[in-house]
Amino acid sequence: MFEWLRQRAGVAYERLLEREISGAPTHVAVIQDGNRRYATQRGGDAHDGYHAGARTTERVLDWCKEMGVEELTLYAFSTENFDRPKDQREVLFDLLEDKLYEFADDDRVHDGGVCIRAIGDVDRLPGRVREAIDYAERRTADYDEFTLNVALAYGGRNELLGAAREVARAVEDGDLDIEDVDVAEIEDRIYDRPVRDVDLIIRTGGDERTSNFLPWHANGNEAAVFFCTPYWPEFSKVDFLRAVRTYESREESWRRTRAERALALVRALGGAELAEARAIIERFRGTLPEDPSVEELEVESDGTSVE
Template identity: 40%
Template structure:
């Protein structure tokens, strides 16, 4: 979800205004996903690299996150949306973690859409952590070395209970993955949009899904 700061700067506004407008785009993306029958929507909310940003901006983002968790969960729950968070929670404040856990518990049984928010998330770190957990399982004798394969490895990822993404959408003209779901996106289709995230709406989601639907996914096979 790129471009909140650039969207605000182009309008002579503080970055915080861009982040607030980005939160509204999140609402539209979730509504659009439900309307389109999408079953899994994963949003890259805050990367492990984002901790390098100025403290004031991080505080603003965390405040916005807490506001979203307090304000939106009831509506998500009423609409059958399950919410979960992936990433390194140890770097998040205890008040943020408490709100995340409450939101996950409240929406756990919902089936219409699984909304996953990646917070303090980095895919390389996730893969390293999964490898460590897999090695520990082998060391405990729970898994033989010759039983290690892609399926057994995937069980130790944050996304173990989710299907791999079919479609990755990136806004603001950026054309890279930026350490997001590197393992999981092995066969995902990419759609890149020049517009900044605050301008992303339901019609953009529908157009991206339509473009994805027009593609021939061969998974390495011949025509």
């Protein structure tokens, strides 16, 4: 009886969250933590935890598609994972190989136009995993409705270091002028194909850290971060919806801050700057807290109001 009530309450809460959410982030990145702890808690081994986590990954793909997310990045194997015991690494490599082939041949992937690609130092991976990556990328290369990035042999610091070294060599060889080094130049040297800025990072398993994950695309975009205690195999749709709600709350706060700054600019400036400031106010109108000064503020420099 108690379990039935718990399930009913969970379904009701899920529906409530769905009604509360008005949009979705474009790019979600997930740190899938807790597979081994999940297995240990249930008397199993790492193999059981990783396979249970793989099933969660499939569900999250479906939820992303339902919500309108356009890009998902999964932190599947970090550079630090190479330090794990060989038997644990082999279990992960087996699973990665199997899932890459499985996803590449899945009708849902092809029907949904999902482009699969690996990011990271994949040359460090065993040949059989690299062959699976090549197969998945070739099979889905022409799709553009949804992008699934699988971070393998990935480390954010190494990623940025490699891009910096490439830029330095190009400048030294005379192929690149130092004045031409900009954001686009760095991004071109991080990945062969562009990755969208990250809007939301989700980490399961209880740890509150982002573990060197996508620093250029997440930190530079001030991505929202959602930490939750369930292990990855336990991650539910309610958890996912709560994460999206966190993103929406952060976006609303960001828009409010921008609007308040624009209002301060209108109060402080006049003349040539007024038109630009007024345009910003109009863009963010409705996100400000109720403030009569928004409607009544007059700029003495030309005698016109904000309206």
